Amino acid sequence: MNNIKEPYSVLYIEDEKDIRANYVNYLDRHFEKVYEAADGEEGYEKYKKNRPDIMIVDINLPKLNGLELVRRIRENNHSTKVIMLTAHSETKSLLEATELKLTKYLVKPVSRRELKDALTLVIGELSNFEIIFKKTIVLKDSFYWDVQREELLNNNVSTLLTNKERSILALLFSSINTTFTYDEIIINVWYEDDYDRDKLDALKTIIKNLRKKLPKDSIKNVYGTGYKIEM
Known part of the structure; x- marks a missing residue:
């Protein structure tokens, strides 16, 4: 990732306000469009409205947890890339959810370097997907x-x-x-x-x-x- 904004949209879903504000500010410097949500239900509505290319989702969300949110999205959409944020105690259940086709899961607290590396991986997948998508x-x-x-x-x-x-x-x-x-x-x-x-x-x-x-x-x-x- 460089100083040029990537031509993709990102939806960041996190219920902790200060953490969300910090990372939304970071993402806004690197991507053309950045959306945010504070719980799973709001996140699902933002997803339906904006159809983001990338979603960064906390697994432990109010109203609708991260796994159920992504499972609902995967009923009709397998192209949006998902990075899941988890606590150490949640990684076992996350690894069992292989049908969700997660690009990456990151254990909280997540450093800027870890998030940057995960986003670089996602951007590479999106670039390859676009070549196929044209066909x-x-x-x-x-x-x-x-x-x-x-x-x-x-x-x-x-x-x-x-x-x-x-x-x-x-x-x-x-x-x-x-x-x-x-x-x-x-x-x-x-x-x-x-x-x-x-x-x-x-x-x-x-x-x-x-x-x-x-x-x-x-x-x-x-x-x-x-x-x-x-x-």
């Missing part, structure tokens, strides 16, 4: 989108798509969480600069059919505007 986009329920082949797969089995369905998915997956307007989608799929009611109705029908082929709530309708893939 495949992982969804819920064992679905993923192959970017290069423009193919939707479920458990490695290709899903049958029409040409227009494929074109729409390729556009929506080209920028996750970005809303594409009806105009943009119709121009991209039908190659027309404007559209009549029939085209809009046809688009809505295709989206309806695509939703049946994707995990629930993958395609979001932004009322009066267009559609987006939300992750």
Whole structure:
């Protein structure tokens, strides 16, 4: 880590106010976006709102402990990197939680050097992940989108798509969480600069059919505007 801010977001969850303020100040010098929370429930809400690249989580949190928080996140998300902060007495239970795919656990009190080393490891994992992510986009329920082949797969089995369905998915997956307007989608799929009611109705029908082929709530309708893939 250097003086240039890393292009990642971090959520730091710690119930001890002074410790949290100290490390949030440190993280803010090294990362573009830093969020904080004082308990597990607030942390989960901040996670859902901001979808951070990295989470630093105290295992012993009020309202929702760190393990349960990460377990809830891992139901749909295996890409966010997690560093867990633990007391010596908690390391055994933490080591048993292998399904949570923790990048690192650190025993408190954590020094700046230890945190820096852990974050350097996380940044390396994120950099490697981005290379893969450009080729495949992982969804819920064992679905993923192959970017290069423009193919939707479920458990490695290709899903049958029409040409227009494929074109729409390729556009929506080209920028996750970005809303594409009806105009943009119709121009991209039908190659027309404007559209009549029939085209809009046809688009809505295709989206309806695509939703049946994707995990629930993958395609979001932004009322009066267009559609987006939300992750």
